Amino acid sequence: MSYSFQTFSVGQVLTSSQMNQVEVNIRDHRLDGGSSLDMAAMFFASPGVYIGDSTTKSGTANALNVRRAAADSATIAHLVIEGSATHYISFGPSGSRQNMVFTNDSGGIYSFPGFTGDCIATQAEQEAGTSVNKVVAPGRQQYHPSAAKAWCMAQWDGNSAAGYNISSVTDNGAGNMTINYTTSFSSASYVPLLTANGYVGTPNAHQPMTIINSQAAGSVNAYCASSTTGALQDSTYMMFAAFGDQ
Amino acid sequence: MKKIIHTRADGGLSVIHPVEGARFATCVTLQSGSVLEILRLVKPAEIIEPAVFEKLTEDEAKFRKPALLKEAVYSKPVYEREAHPVDVFLRRWPVEGAVANWAETEDEFVARIAFKDVPQGIEYQIVDASTIPADRTFRDAWEAGNKCVEHNMVKCREIHKNNLRALRVPKLAALDVEILKASRAKDAVRVAEVEAMYRPLLDAPDFPAISTARTPDELKAAVPGCLK
Numbered sequence: 168m169s170y171s172f173q174t175f176s177v178g179q180v181l182t183s184s185q186m187n188q189v190e191v192n193i194r195d196h197r198l199d200g201g202s203s204l205d206m207a208a209m210f211f212a213s214p215g216v217y218i219g220d221s222t223t224k225s226g227t228a229n230a231l232n233v234r235r236a237a238a239d240s241a242t243i244a245h246l247v248i249e250g251s252a253t254h255y256i257s258f259g260p261s262g263s264r265q266n267m268v269f270t271n272d273s274g275g276i277y278s279f280p281g282f283t284g285d286c287i288a289t290q291a292e293q294e295a296g297t298s299v300n301k302v303v304a305p306g307r308q309q310y311h312p313s314a315a316k317a318w319c320m321a322q323w324d325g326n327s328a329a330g331y332n333i334s335s336v337t338d339n340g341a342g343n344m345t346i347n348y349t350t351s352f353s354s355a356s357y358v359p360l361l362t363a364n365g366y367v368g369t370p371n372a373h374q375p376m377t378i379i380n381s382q383a384a385g386s387v388n389a390y391c392a393s394s395t396t397g398a399l400q401d402s403t404y405m406m407f408a409a410f411g412d413q
Numbered sequence: 414m415k416k417i418i419h420t421r422a423d424g425g426l427s428v429i430h431p432v433e434g435a436r437f438a439t440c441v442t443l444q445s446g447s448v449l450e451i452l453r454l455v456k457p458a459e460i461i462e463p464a465v466f467e468k469l470t471e472d473e474a475k476f477r478k479p480a481l482l483k484e485a486v487y488s489k490p491v492y493e494r495e496a497h498p499v500d501v502f503l504r505r506w507p508v509e510g511a512v513a514n515w516a517e518t519e520d521e522f523v524a525r526i527a528f529k530d531v532p533q534g535i536e537y538q539i540v541d542a543s544t545i546p547a548d549r550t551f552r553d554a555w556e557a558g559n560k561c562v563e564h565n566m567v568k569c570r571e572i573h574k575n576n577l578r579a580l581r582v583p584k585l586a587a588l589d590v591e592i593l594k595a596s597r598a599k600d601a602v603r604v605a606e607v608e609a610m611y612r613p614l615l616d617a618p619d620f621p622a623i624s625t626a627r628t629p630d631e632l633k634a635a636v637p638g639c640l641k
Contacts (some may be wrong), residue, residue, distance in 0.1 A: 306451070309504060324549055325430035329507065331500045334435040335530045338428040339421070341552045347530040349498050350437045386530075396579070401549060 195338075263402065272385050311412070316357075318408040323363075323391060323401035342367065342391040342399030350413055351385040357411020359387045365403025367393050375402045414519065416545055417527045418557050419537035426562065427535075428545060431526040433507065434500035436517040441502040444510025446526050449502040452492040460491070550576075564629050573632050574618040578638045581614045586624040589616070613639040 217232045233246045249255045284397040288301035293310040308314060319330030325338035337345035346359075359382055363375040373393040380388040387409065391402045417429035440450040460478045469477060478493065496516035500506040517525070525540055531537045544561035554568035588607055597601035622635035 237440050252589075319432070321430075327430065327432045327434075329505060330432055330434050331505045332434075332498075333432045333499075333500075335417075335429045335431045337530065338430065338552075340425050340427075340555075341549065345427075347429075349500075368528055390520070 277382075312412070313410075315408045315410055316350075316352065316413050317346075318407075319346065321405050321407070322403065323405055328404070339388075340399065341401050342386075344391075344405060345386050345388045346407055347386045348409075352409070353384065353412045355383050357382070357409055359389075359407065359409045361387075361389050362406045363391050363402035363404065364406060367400035367402050368393060373400075375400075377405075414542060415539050416542055417522045417523065417537050417539055418562060419472065419529060419535045420557050421535075425553065426557055428555075428562070429526065429530055431523050433499045435526065436513070436519075436522045437496040437518045438499040438502065439494040439496050439501060440514045441508075442512045442514070448478070451495045451497055451502070453495045455491045455493050465545055485513055503619070541573070546629075547628065550633060566627070566629075569629055570623055570626070573623060575616045577620070577640060579637065580636075581617055584609070584614055584640070587591040610639075614639060 174364075211243045216230075217234065231246075248256075258267075286302060287296060288303050288307060290307055290310050291304060292298050292301055293307045294312070296311050296313070303311075309316065315331075317330075317332035319327055319336070321327040321330070321336045321344075323338070323342065323344060324381045325336045325344065327333065327336055332349045333346060334349040335347045337347065339345060359379055361377045361379060363377050365375070366372040367375045373395040376394040378390040378392065378394045380390050382388070387407075389405065389407070390399055391405065392399050414431055414433060417431070419427055419429075421427055426508055434508045440448050442448050455478055459476060466474060466477055478491075499513045499515075502513075503511065508603060516521075520539075527537055527539060538560055540560050540562070546562060546564070548556070550562055551569040551572050555562050556565045558561075588610055592604060592607040595607055617637050617640055620635055620637045623632065626632040626635050
């Protein structure tokens with residue numbers, strides 16, 4: 168086992184040629200007398216830093232390269248930033264840097280607040296629905312004009328089976344129901360769709376006919392009537408969805 | 414879930430069924446064990462010493478957070494769970510196996526819905542779901558009682574009479590055919606028989622048991638034999 172060293176003074180400025188020769192090898196000093204192995208090495212080459220083993224002294228200039236022996240294959244190279252607090256990766260010119268921020272607080276939730284304004288579509292952008300270079304977060308997809316802003320399946324007695332954005336269902340009488348929204352529409356100009364599941368009525372079963380009687384920003388009043396007699400009557404279920412701007 | 418009842422200007426009774434999807438929760442645990450939550454970054458200005466927090470009024474304390482360590486505040490972001498309608502976490506509710514961590518009691522929730530969905534200026538009552546009749550035969554005869562729904566028997570009788578009138582329509586149509594056939598055949602005996610069959614159908618809404626019925630169930634049973 169042999170080593171060769173070159174000693175530099177503290178504060179000494181290295182020449183370009185010297186920089187290219189600086190190599191720090193971290194070796195495995197095994198106690199069993201076996202041959203040592205290159206475990207990792209850091210190479211300082213102008214301009215750039217390369218972390219890998221002795222076979223990977225190359226990479227992208229002006230970059231911190233982390234490579235393994237077969238750097239361009241599937242071999243994995245990790246850049247690990249470890250700690251319990253917040254971690255930053257900063258880029259951009261001095262004085263106007265942008266930060267990617269990684270936190271592992273609150274039960275392992277990772278956030279990227281530096282990207283919020285840039286890559287993730289805002290509610291307004293999702294409502295506009297025109298951007299083709301933003302990504303949509305699951306919590307905002309429903310703001311797109313094509314998404315249903317409210318829906319529900321309820322019995323005509325007002326008991327809801329399932330729904331979204333419905334605060335209550337008002338049973339006003341046989342075949343007369345008001346659906347109230349948790350978050351209202353921005354105006355009364357939106358599209359409520361309604362249908363009935365099942366036949367209407369006693370004593371004779373008829374085909375149901377559903378009608379939107381009136382609509383406001385915060386609610387819609389719907390009728391279910393017999394298509395034969397026109398009388399308001401309960402069906403089995405009411406199926407409802409509404410589209411528009413909130 | 415409790416219900417909200419109120420009498421409309423037209424005299425009808427509306428029953429508001431609060432939908433649980435609108436109830437505020439701080440998180441939802443799925444059947445798989447995954448926890449869905451929405452986190453809010455707590456501003457350092459909102460965080461104050463516990464001793465100071467204790468002295469605040471309820472309104473003042475609403476936007477403050479006590480008992481957080483200073484080093485936690487200043488060295489890393491502090492988050493809290495935001496309360497939202499439970500269907501915001503999943504965009505639907507209910508979901509089988511999912512359990513919500515509610516941010517309000519059922520009574521608080523129903524009171525909030527009453528404030529929001531009962532038309533302004535209308536008096537209302539919050540009642541147990543068990544007081545809402547399951548039988549909707551006489552739905553349009555419901556009236557608000559004292560913390561319950563009652564039947565207006567006068568209205569019930571009118572509804573029942575209308576039901577009987579609807580029931581007799583096909584029977585009358587059948588008799589119309591019969592009497593036409595008998596007339597064309599010049600069968601006076603058959604014409605008289607059929608004419609006699611009209612009478613009980615025409616009198617059905619005046620069936621005596623209708624006026625003496627004291628309950629909706631008794632009324633439902635008050636059906637003349639010609640319509641059974």
